[in-house]
Amino acid sequence: MMREIIDFHTHPYETMGEYSCMYRDSFYLNREEAEAELKAVGITHICGSVIEVGVKKEDWEKEGFAYIQKLNNRALEIAEHFNGYCTPGFHVHPDYVRESCDEIERMHKKGVQLIGELVPYMHGWKDYSNRNFAEILDVAEQYHMIISYHTVEEEAEQMAQMIAEHKNLIFVAAHPGQRVGYEKHIERISRYENAYLDLSGTGLFRYGMLCHGVKKLGSERILFGTDFPITNPGMYVQAVLYEHITDKDRENIFSKNAKRLLNRANTI
Numbered sequence: 001m002m003r004e005i006i007d008f009h010t011h012p013y014e015t016m017g018e019y020s021c022m023y024r025d026s027f028y029l030n031r032e033e034a035e036a037e038l039k040a041v042g043i044t045h046i047c048g049s050v051i052e053v054g055v056k057k058e059d060w061e062k063e064g065f066a067y068i069q070k071l072n073n074r075a076l077e078i079a080e081h082f083n084g085y086c087t088p089g090f091h092v093h094p095d096y097v098r099e100s101c102d103e104i105e106r107m108h109k110k111g112v113q114l115i116g117e118l119v120p121y122m123h124g125w126k127d128y129s130n131r132n133f134a135e136i137l138d139v140a141e142q143y144h145m146i147i148s149y150h151t152v153e154e155e156a157e158q159m160a161q162m163i164a165e166h167k168n169l170i171f172v173a174a175h176p177g178q179r180v181g182y183e184k185h186i187e188r189i190s191r192y193e194n195a196y197l198d199l200s201g202t203g204l205f206r207y208g209m210l211c212h213g214v215k216k217l218g219s220e221r222i223l224f225g226t227d228f229p230i231t232n233p234g235m236y237v238q239a240v241l242y243e244h245i246t247d248k249d250r251e252n253i254f255s256k257n258a259k260r261l262l263n264r265a266n267t268i
C-alpha cells in the first residue's frame, strides 16, 4: 500500500509573484512540474495559503481587504487546478475584523476550513493576542476552523494567550525552530490540548529532533509540513523517514493527524 503523506504547510502558486522559492531567479517549476515533483518525493496531498513575495502593506493598503480576498480567491482557483490534490488555506487580517469574519463565513460555505498559514510579518501586523484578532478567532471557533500560523520565538506569550482563549479552535504552529524555540513549542503544546506543531521551515534537519519531540509530546501533536516552494520537499520526507521513531508515530506525523484535524468538519 502506498504511504500517505500530507504536507500540511505549503504555499501553492501559479505565477512568479506567488512563487516563494528564495532562488527564484535561477530556479522555477510551474504548477504542473511542482505537482509532479511533490508526488515524486511521496507527498500525496498538500495544504496551504497563497502568499505574494515582496509585497508590503503600503502597496495594497488602498485596496484594503480586497487584497487579502484576492489571495484567498487565488488559493481556491489554484486548488481547483490541483484537482483534489490541494486543500486551500485562507488569510484573515486584524485590521479588517468584519471583513475577516465575513470571509470565514464565505469560506465555510465553500467547505474550506483551514485558515493560514497566516503570515503577519508579510501582511503588516503582528501580535497574536491583539483584540481584533481575538474577535476574528471567536468567529473561526464557531465554524470549527483550523489555524495554521507562522511563529516567532519572541511572541511566545502572545501565542499562549491566543491558544488559551480559544479552547475549541485548533492551532497548528509553523516552524519548530532551533532547540531553544522548539523546547518552547513543546512546553506550550503540552499545556494546551488544542495546540499542534508542523515540521516546516527550520528544525527538522537537526538529527534526532523528531525523536525528541515524539518522546516529549507524543506523535499525535506533530504534523508533517515543508513550506514548499521555499524548502526542498524531498529533504523533509527523507528526514522523517530516517528519524528513529516507530512506524505508528511516522504514520501519525505523515498523515493520520492531519486527516483527523481536516475531517473534523469534513473535507479532504
Ligand SMILES: [Zn+2]
Binding pocket: 009, 010, 011, 117, 174, 227
Ligand atoms: Zn510558510
